[in-house]
Structure formats: C-alpha cells, structure tokens
Amino acid sequence: MSLESAGPGAEQSGRSGRLSREGGGPLHAQIRDILHRQIVDLALPPGSSLPTEEELQRQFGVSRSVVRQSLAGLSDLGLIRRQRGRGSVVAATPVLRRHVQQAGGLDEQAAAHGQRLRTHVVAIEPSPPPQAGTEALNTANTWKIERVRYLDDLPVAFMRTWVPRDFFPHFTAELLEDTSLLGLMRDHGYHPAGGPRQVQAVSSDADLARVLHISAREPVLLLQGVTRDALGHGLEWFNVWHSPNTVFDVDAQVTSQPGRVSQEHIRRLRNLTQQLESELADLERGPQ
The missing domain is CATH 3.40.1410.10 (Chorismate lyase-like)
Structure with a gap:
C-alpha cells in the first residue's frame, strides 16, 4: 500500500464547508467529509441530531439521493446512528x-x-x-x-x-x-x-x-x-x-535542577572528606 500525497480538492471542501463541483470528487463524498469534520471537531457532539435530509438538501443544493448516500457513508463509518422518528444522531466515537x-x-x-x-x-x-x-x-x-x-x-x-x-x-x-x-x-x-x-x-x-x-x-x-x-x-x-x-x-516527571552551591557548603564537604580520610587511615594502620 502506497502512502503518497493526495490532491487538495476534498480537503479544501471538507475544511470550508462548501462543495467543489469541479474536481472535488463525488458530491455525496464531499458532504460526508464536511459532516465528518464537524463531528470530529465536536461542532456536532455525541447525541446531537444532524440536520434533516430536507435541510441538507437545501444547504448543499443537492438531491435527496445524494444526501442519503452521504448519511449512509457516515453510518458505515460508525459516526452516526439512523433512528426512526429522530433522523440521524451523532454516535459516540470511541477513543x-x-x-x-x-x-x-x-x-x-x-x-x-x-x-x-x-x-x-x-x-x-x-x-x-x-x-x-x-x-x-x-x-x-x-x-x-x-x-x-x-x-x-x-x-x-x-x-x-x-x-x-x-x-x-x-x-x-x-x-x-x-x-x-x-x-x-x-x-x-x-x-x-x-x-x-x-x-x-x-x-x-x-x-x-x-x-x-x-x-x-x-x-x-x-x-x-x-x-x-x-x-x-x-x-x-x-x-x-x-x-x-x-x-x-505521557507520564511526565519534573527534573529537579540543582541550585547554586554555596562556598560554606563546599567547605563543610571538604572538612567531612578530610575527616573520613583520616579515620580510614587510622583503620588501615590498625591498633598501635
């Protein structure tokens, strides 16, 4: 399967909400993509009703058969549920x-x-x-x-x-x-x-x-x-x-940044190091 770039026609119509009647692909696919984009962007949240078929016809200036093809495509994708008496309802998309x-x-x-x-x-x-x-x-x-x-x-x-x-x-x-x-x-x-x-x-x-x-x-x-x-x-x-x-x-962790070490702290560490070295030397010499 190749993953080559596709032309911008469908992309532009899906983003703008307008149909491209020249080189934009089938009208039903363009309408499906426009509604798909609205659902993904949460302009149409789960449980909300889509416009009726008649409203979509008037909005896009297409026939009812084109609208029904678009809605069937959304239903096949699992994005809407078509309910008797309620029309088409946006389904909850699993994440x-x-x-x-x-x-x-x-x-x-x-x-x-x-x-x-x-x-x-x-x-x-x-x-x-x-x-x-x-x-x-x-x-x-x-x-x-x-x-x-x-x-x-x-x-x-x-x-x-x-x-x-x-x-x-x-x-x-x-x-x-x-x-x-x-x-x-x-x-x-x-x-x-x-x-x-x-x-x-x-x-x-x-x-x-x-x-x-x-x-x-x-x-x-x-x-x-x-x-x-x-x-x-x-x-x-x-x-x-x-x-x-x-x-x-992502389980992000804050990395602690070391603060500026004071000269007094350095002096104490040097004194402690000298003390430890002295005690180690005494242990190595053993009892006198």
Missing part, C-alpha cells in the same frame, strides 16, 4: 488511549479502558525494510507485515512492520490474524524488551485515509521505532499511523 513510553501491550491498554482491539492482516510478504530498518534489525531478510487495528469496528491504526525472517520463518497471515505480534514472538522464544520510539504528526494520503476512514491529508500521529529483546536483537522495526481519535498518555 484509543495508549502510553507512548510503553512498548507493546496495546491490547492490554485497551482492555484496561473496557475496550477490545481487533487485528486484520492486510498483507505479509518477504521485503527488505528501508535503510533505517535494516540498520535497526541488522538484516534485510525480513517480512513486511501490514495490519489494521480496529476498536469497536472503527479502524484506529494502520501498522507496517518488518520482522527478521531468520527468527520467524513460519509467519503467515493466518497465524497473525487477530493476534498479538509480540505475543507470538514470546511464544517462539524471543522476549521483547523495548526500544526507542518517536511520535510525529504527518498528513494522511489517499490510501491511508481510505483505510482509517478519514479525509485525505488529514493529520495523523505516526509512531516509529524498533523493539529489541534483552540481548539487543532487533525483533521488529515499525511505522504505526494512528487515527485522530487516539490519545497518547
């Missing part, structure tokens, strides 16, 4: 929370919040990683694994991971489906210990937007890193793109 300083254990982190993650393997194939991955794993003989993580049927992360084939020659899509990758590593004698990570905001391209059910060029959080075992063997090198409804929790 994935993860600790950026914790390696792995995403399933356990979700379970701690009463949530369950599901994993779907998109592809697995022999493929060398980029140069940074080759250096981190100390090999180019790797599997490239692409997976999508779902939370309450909502896609929340797209994962592209490289693992050494020499360590895990038996990996298949069936084996990895809906299974913890690090758990499989432990089952086969390799115990992940952790490694450096970095998080940055990037713009989603058309392919990534389609996978995560978001707008093209919408900002997402990219987590990159390597996981090693206690002996320093590289077990995985990965890129994980998180949907906008992901919250990274």
